[in-house]
Amino acid sequence: MPEGKIIKALSGFYYVLHNGETIQCRGRGIFRKNKITPLVGDEVVFQAENDLEGYILEIKERKNELVRPPIANVDQAILVFSAVEPDFSTLLLDRFLVLIEFNHIKPLICITKIDLTNHDQLVAISEYSEQYRKAGYEVVLTSSETATGIEQLYPHIENRISVFAGQSGVGKSSLLNAIRPDLELKTSGISTHLGRGKHTTRHVELISIGNGLVADTPGFSSLEFTNLEAEDLTFCFPEMTKASENCKFRGCLHLSEPKCGVKAALEAGEIPKYRYEHYLDFLQEIKDRKPRY
Template sequence: MPVGKIIKALSGFYYVMDGDQVIQCRGRGVFRKQKVSPLVGDMVDFQAENPTDGYIMEIKERKNELVRPPIANVDQAILVFSAVEPDFSTGLLDRFLVLVESKEIAPVICISKVDLLDTSGLSRIEEYAEHYRKIGYEVVLTSSIEETGITDLMPFISGKTSVFAGQSGVGKSSLLNALDPELNLKTSEISSHLGRGKHTTRHVELISIGDGLIADTPGFSSLEFTELEAVELSDCFPEMRENSSECKFRGCMHVKEPKCAVKEAVSSGAIESYRYDHYLQFLEEIKDRKPRY
């Protein structure tokens, strides 16, 4: 039975890439009974008598999966955040970072629209970029208009399956067009009334760029920690994970416990205070989350 990768899901159909051929498939009814949905990125067994009439027979085991956007088997997440329009938000970026860290997906931070910054604004963004680089994250500053940083992104994309994710209107589609002008993806301006971007990507689809695959995904502006437990949260902050082994108490939550190495690192400036504040905020959200049954 042939094996392929789902590269697009649209209107109940799954488009499976097998070599140079793409076969339009439906999912078997048994998947609905098992409450399993095929995802873009899934490796699947399929049967097809012709390129427009196939069936997915089995979904191979996933190494990871995301719910929003719905995609599986991702090597890395390229998190696109604009410097302005909409304004750069460390709080929202940290939400995305926690999500991908919890899935053990390597993140790359891409700060777009740097061409719109004045000197002081660029200095501020570069300072934030250095904060995240100090933690260990890869950070690339880009401009689709001036094509700044585009060549810096290409080595990250090569040979990998990457998900482009971020808030609506940050310029994901413009960035992909800059990486490969032949894509000609639809873009839109920021809504002046709402102060955020209009959705230009309507579905998840894997796009070939060089020898890599990139998922352009519908933008979204909020994330909920539905699967993450409170005790797991600090492990999703690499600088806290690194310091927590020095805490006096095993299982330290880094809130009120004495001799907490994480809080000491915050006081000394080794951990940025806004990162710790976001940790406390996310911790409260997880604790206040309604239990799932």
């Protein structure tokens, strides 16, 4: 049986890439029975009725999967955040980073709309960028209008499956258009009434860029730590993971425990205060979560 990769899912159809050709497929009923939904990025076995239509028979084991956006087997998440319009949010970025780290996906922070910043805003963004770099993340500053930083993205995209994710209205589609102008993806600005982005991307689709595949995804502005446990959270903050090696007690949650390596690193200025505060917020959220049955 032929095998391929789902590159688009839309209205109950799955578009499978096989030997350079795209075959429109439906999923067999067994997937619904087993409560398995084929996802973009899935490696699948399919049966082709003809050159254009077929059925997905089997989904290969996934190395990872995301719920929102619904995509599987991702190598890298390019987290797109705007410097302004909407304003840069470390809280929202840290929520994304925690989810990405928990799913063992390599993150790349991409801050867009640099051309719209004034001097003070640019200084602040540069300081945040340096702090995230010190934490262990790669950060690229870009502008879709002036093409600033676009060249820096190409090596990250090559030979990988990347997902572009971030709050709606930050310019994900504009950035993809700047990377590959022939895409002509629909873009939209900020809603003046709501103060947030209008959704322009309605489905997930893998787009070929060089020798890599990139997913443009529907924007979203909230994430829930559904499967994350309190003891997992430290390992979603790289700088805290390193500092926790100096904690006296195994399983330290870095609250009021004595001889805590994370608290010591915080006091020494090695961990930004806002990152630790976000950790505390997320930890409380996880503790307050209703138990699953």
